[in-house]
Amino acid sequence: MHPDSLISAVATGSPGGAPLGDAPPAVVDIRGLHVRFGSVDAVRGIDVSARAGEGTALLGRNGAGKSTTMRVLAGVVPPTEGVVRVSGLDVRRDLLAVKRVVGYCPDVGGLVPRATPWEHLQLSARLRRMSDWEPRARDLIERFDLGEAAHRVTSGFSHGMGRRLSVALAAFHEPEVLLLDEPFDGVDPLGVSATLDVIGEARARGAAVLVSTHLRELAIQACSTALVLRGGSAVARLDARELAGEEGADVYRALLD
Amino acid sequence: MSTALSSTEVRAGWFPVSGVRDAFQDLTALLRFRSAGLDAKGRRRLRTAGLVVLLCTVAAAVVPAVSPGAGTGEDVGRLVAIMPSIYLGFLVLAVVSAAASGGGREIVPRDQAVAWPVSSMTDHFGALLLAPLNIAWLLQAWTLLGTTAYVTGRPANLWATELPVLLYLALATALGQVVAWLLEWVRRGPHGVVVVRALLGTVSVALVALVVTNHLTDVLDQSPTVRIFVIALNGSVLSWGPWIVGSAWLLVLAAGCVLLGAVPARLAAGRAPREEHRLESGIHEPRPDALGDLRALVRVDRVGIWRSLPLRRGLVVLALMPGLIAFGGQLGWDRLTILPGLVASGAALLFGVNTWCLDGRGALWRESLPVAPALTFGSRVWVLTEVLLGAALVTVLLSTVRAGVPTLPELVALFFATLVVAAQVVSASMRWSVRRPFSVDMRSARATPAPPVVMVGYSTRLALSTTFVGLMFSGLGETDQWLLTALVGLLLVLISGYRVARTASRWEDPAARARVAVTVAG
Numbered sequence: 001m002h003p004d005s006l007i008s009a010v011a012t013g014s015p016g017g018a019p020l021g022d023a024p025p026a027v028v029d030i031r032g033l034h035v036r037f038g039s040v041d042a043v044r045g046i047d048v049s050a051r052a053g054e055g056t057a058l059l060g061r062n063g064a065g066k067s068t069t070m071r072v073l074a075g076v077v078p079p080t081e082g083v084v085r086v087s088g089l090d091v092r093r094d095l096l097a098v099k100r101v102v103g104y105c106p107d108v109g110g111l112v113p114r115a116t117p118w119e120h121l122q123l124s125a126r127l128r129r130m131s132d133w134e135p136r137a138r139d140l141i142e143r144f145d146l147g148e149a150a151h152r153v154t155s156g157f158s159h160g161m162g163r164r165l166s167v168a169l170a171a172f173h174e175p176e177v178l179l180l181d182e183p184f185d186g187v188d189p190l191g192v193s194a195t196l197d198v199i200g201e202a203r204a205r206g207a208a209v210l211v212s213t214h215l216r217e218l219a220i221q222a223c224s225t226a227l228v229l230r231g232g233s234a235v236a237r238l239d240a241r242e243l244a245g246e247e248g249a250d251v252y253r254a255l256l257d
Numbered sequence: 258m259s260t261a262l263s264s265t266e267v268r269a270g271w272f273p274v275s276g277v278r279d280a281f282q283d284l285t286a287l288l289r290f291r292s293a294g295l296d297a298k299g300r301r302r303l304r305t306a307g308l309v310v311l312l313c314t315v316a317a318a319v320v321p322a323v324s325p326g327a328g329t330g331e332d333v334g335r336l337v338a339i340m341p342s343i344y345l346g347f348l349v350l351a352v353v354s355a356a357a358s359g360g361g362r363e364i365v366p367r368d369q370a371v372a373w374p375v376s377s378m379t380d381h382f383g384a385l386l387l388a389p390l391n392i393a394w395l396l397q398a399w400t401l402l403g404t405t406a407y408v409t410g411r412p413a414n415l416w417a418t419e420l421p422v423l424l425y426l427a428l429a430t431a432l433g434q435v436v437a438w439l440l441e442w443v444r445r446g447p448h449g450v451v452v453v454r455a456l457l458g459t460v461s462v463a464l465v466a467l468v469v470t471n472h473l474t475d476v477l478d479q480s481p482t483v484r485i486f487v488i489a490l491n492g493s494v495l496s497w498g499p500w501i502v503g504s505a506w507l508l509v510l511a512a513g514c515v516l517l518g519a520v521p522a523r524l525a526a527g528r529a530p531r532e533e534h535r536l537e538s539g540i541h542e543p544r545p546d547a548l549g550d551l552r553a554l555v556r557v558d559r560v561g562i563w564r565s566l567p568l569r570r571g572l573v574v575l576a577l578m579p580g581l582i583a584f585g586g587q588l589g590w591d592r593l594t595i596l597p598g599l600v601a602s603g604a605a606l607l608f609g610v611n612t613w614c615l616d617g618r619g620a621l622w623r624e625s626l627p628v629a630p631a632l633t634f635g636s637r638v639w640v641l642t643e644v645l646l647g648a649a650l651v652t653v654l655l656s657t658v659r660a661g662v663p664t665l666p667e668l669v670a671l672f673f674a675t676l677v678v679a680a681q682v683v684s685a686s687m688r689w690s691v692r693r694p695f696s697v698d699m700r701s702a703r704a705t706p707a708p709p710v711v712m713v714g715y716s717t718r719l720a721l722s723t724t725f726v727g728l729m730f731s732g733l734g735e736t737d738q739w740l741l742t743a744l745v746g747l748l749l750v751l752i753s754g755y756r757v758a759r760t761a762s763r764w765e766d767p768a769a770r771a772r773v774a775v776t777v778a779g
Contacts, residue, residue, distance in 0.1 A: 071771075076625050076771060076774055077775065096627050100627040109619060109621075109779075111617075111619045112617065112623065115619070119543070120619075122546060126553040151541050151543060152539065153537055153564055156534075156538055
């Protein structure tokens with residue numbers, strides 16, 4: 001698909017520009033999102049929608065607004081303008097409720113330096129009212145190969161270990177919306193595989209998954225839809241497969257320029 | 258700082274005297290780098306702060322010399338007798354400050370400095386440069402200048418009196434740095450922590466033995482610092498021969514210590530910080546689930562403090578040092594009201610003034626958790642309060658051992674002084690933490706919760722307010738009106754409580770929390 005037609009597809013919110021028809025309602029619904037930090041516009045009028053079971057990759061250069069959009073959805077950064085709904089809840093009005101249905105892996109760190117992975121999970125379980133949480137916690141810790149480090153403080157973790165734990169924490173309570181910001185950054189192949197499995201399981205049980213990454217091929221593997229951001233605005237929404245291979249790489253590069 | 262050799266060190270060899278010039282150049286470049294991060298307002302504040310410190314220093318040196326009774330008053334004789342001890346006290350402070358912070362403050366934080374080949378000599382010079390940016394150092398230095406000026410009481414010859422004192426300040430600071438680097442080198446070596454603790458234990462036991470056997474005064478009378486005071490006296494009476502020789506010696510010794518410090522600094526940099534690594538690689542057995550949200554939050558906030566090397570070490574020093582000094586000096590109940598403020602301020606300066614920095618890069622994740630902002634805020638207030646009160650309590654208990662039996666007003670005054678300063682410091686800390694967060698890596702024993710210049714501002718404000726409160730309660734304790742003391746104390750606690758509540762309502766604003774979380778997470 002030509003980049004120009006991709007840009008026009010953004011307006012319809014559907015890959016290829018086709019109308020959405022009888023598709024299920026969007027779990028993530030962002031309209032006209034603006035985020036300003038002082039005089040800097042981090043996000044300038046982004047529209048995003050993601051339905052249950054759908055995986056959406058947020059792609060774009062550094063500073064395109066991917067992480068800020070994720071932070072707004074996670075309830076960490078308030079929107080300056082626009083409407084942001086998560087599972088039908090408004091992030092301005094129902095912030096706590098939004099945080100309950102969202103699982104968030106931040107782009108930087110995301111771990112309390114002097115707490116252990118187990119203590120992170122314990123706190124999350126307590127605040128999310130999860131009873132019988134230990135089997136799920138153990139399962140995730142083993143799958144992300146963190147068994148030996150489960151009771152060590154995270155400040156001694158390598159970057160990849162920290163990323164893996166962050167993904168495990170985001171997926172722990174089986175959220176309706178899973179937000180993964182740079183989940184593959186510095187992660188070894190086994191960790192990448194575990195992350196892809198978690199994304200697949202989340203989509204299978206009906207969660208909307210948003211993944212922000214610079215690794216195009218992994219984005220294609222994890223998601224069905226790709227949203228390309230540039231300079232704080234969305235410039236294209238397309239089927240993730242259209243970004244595959246050399247031809248897809250050319251399309252992506254054209255959208256970034 | 259990096260433990261790798263820098264290009265400067267490779268060129269300079271084992272004792273890199275020839276690298277001194279390079280180290281100074283590197284230091285200048287690092288200072289320029291740091292000042293480039295300041296906006297116009299920051300630069301203006303920096304200039305104002307520098308001017309205030311300079312004016313205070315001049316005032317501390319001049320005003321006592323022209324005060325009534327200077328050089329002739331009834332109290333001059335008593336002050337002369339303890340001058341060598343005051344000089345010695347400054348040296349102890351210089352050693353303890355530098356040693357407690359693992360070799361002094363960093364000119365550039367460790368996580369940022371890895372990008373450049375910063376030599377250990379540059380690091381050492383940087384730590385020396387930052388040493389005076391500490392309210393305890395400044396207050397002691399002003400006390401030294403002021404007391405010397407007062408007991409000599411000759412304003413016309415003031416420059417000659419104070420010059421040796423200034424040289425001594427430089428010498429003591431540099432010597433403190435040498436000792437601190439040596440201790441850090443030992444601490445990082447095989448069984449280093451045990452060796453250093455045994456050393457500190459021995460010194461403490463010796464001091465207690467001297468106090469108990471009433472020999473402390475005899476030992477202090479033999480202090481070599483008496484010679485420094487004599488040089489200052491030579492200046493005041495224009496006895497040029499001994500003054501020139503003495504001052505020259507002080508200058509040579511100070512310069513020698515500045516250079517000598519580069520050797521243990523280099524040795525320490527060559528060893529890995531074992532204690533930090535041990536804390537990071539140790540196993541922490543899981544505990545049963547917390548019974549409530551607040552308890553769960555408090556538990557995570559507490560580990561942020563007690564598993565952090567600089568905070569743990571700093572709190573122990575703060576809780577014990579003033580108490581031991583009061584124990585040794587046998588302070589009376591009227592003076593004990595000053596101590597809780599000193600300890601509470603010091604404890605807040607370890608992390609409290611930027612309390613969200615305990616979350617580090619986990620701030621974004623914590624902010625994404627479904628919990629009421631008031632509870633997060635309340636947890637931090639609780640933990641900060643218990644740390645400040647706990648440290649102050651240890652100090653108070655130690656200092657009351659030899660203070661005799663108090664009267665009821667004295668007891669009430671000390672109780673409320675402790676409570677009020679804790680409330681005041683918590684209130685100020687939470688306000689600054691929300692208003693002005695900083696991204697800092699608190700893994701290093703040398704880290705501070707805010708840039709050094711900001712820390713001077715915070716420490717000055719805390720010192721002023723808590724000292725005022727301490728003096729006020731000291732005065733109230735002298736009266737028989739213990740009920741009035743209690744009422745004043747309650748009123749001040751309520752005012753601080755109101756200010757904490759006002760900050761908590763600011764914390765309810767998602768934009769304010771977002772700013773803190775994003776900044777702290779870096």
